Amino acid sequence: MVPIHAGGRARAIVALLCGIAATIAMLPAASGETTKFPNRPIQLIVPYAAGGATDAVARLLQQGMEKRLGQPILVVNRPGASTTLGTQQVARAAPDGHTLVMVSVPHVANYTLLKEMPYAQSDFIPITPVTNTPNVLVVNPALPVRSVADLIAYIKTRPGEVNYGTFGIGTSAHLAALLFEAKIGTKIQAVHYRGGAPAAVGFMTGEVQMAFGTPLSVAGGIEGGKLRPIAVTADKRINICPDLATVREQGLDYINGAWFGVLAPARTPAPIVRQLLDAVTATMQDPAVQKTVADSGTEAFLSALEAFAQFIAEETKMWAGVLKGMPVDPQ
Secondary structure, three states, X not given: OXXXXXXXXXXXXXXXXXXHHHHHHHHHHHHHHHHOOOOOOXXXXXXXXXXXXXXXXXHHXXXXXXXXXXXXXXXXXXXXXXXXXXXXXXHOOOOOOOEEEEEEHHHHHHXXXXXXOOOOHHHEEEEEEEEEEEOEEEEXXXXXXXXXXXXXXXXXXOOOXXXXXXXXXXXXXXXXXXXXXXXXXXXXXXXXXXXXXXXXXXXXXXXXXXXXXXXXXXXXXXXXXXXXXXXXXXXXXOOOOOOOXXXXXXXXXXXXXXXXXXXXXXXXXXXXXXXXHHHHHHXXXXXXXHHHHHHOOOEEOOOOHHHHHHHHHHHHHHHHHHHOOOOOOOO
């Protein structure tokens, strides 16, 4: 054995004690990281531009979740690549509950609609759906169209000439129109915008002739006379516009809507997932929030963790059947 001189022994002892102190100092931090949540602001990523329906649902949750979790909820808009840009950020985020994503129907449709996906469903934990809302089929008032039958006839006599607006490739408005095309057997030209707000401007300025939008996204245009509502895509009429007949009532077997839900990165600890679920549920059960939801033509749509995971699996399978053979790359 090589002897250690006094000076060397002292330095070794100091190094050893420093290492032990550092290890001990790390233990409470690691323990606190798993037991104290949240310990900083939470980012709620919205993979759409500000002002659209998904953004509105996220901001509906914002204040209530802040109150219940004790940290700011930062709604961050990250549109692009058919919603995959912002969603991918969450798939790659640390699984600590501080980065979430608000998704809608395109999240499940994209697995079939796009040729390549930068993530898999296994990269997320479904927390809960939040709301479900039908679409409203609207047209530009300049069109000689006042019913679904009128619109179908107008489209069929002008194959390839009629266009419709969407909030982007693969968004709920795009999917609603693709399903409508399949039902009537005639193609319509898509005009894609980078979110609900830009699309609404396009509708109202006459850049597009028809669209499927949530009641919230088209309400201003309808009230201002810039859009003409033709039908609602629900299975029954909705309270916000009780005089507007459904598409099915007008003779076409078509039902479509948009649901919105919250996902966390895979491997997020179960206690944190439960806290997030409780915060969203309590927020949506608040009477003031429920009134806001009802007044917008939407309904609260909450479920247990396992039920939401099953719902996403079923929606993915359903849209795969509708969209098979129709891949569309992001533009």
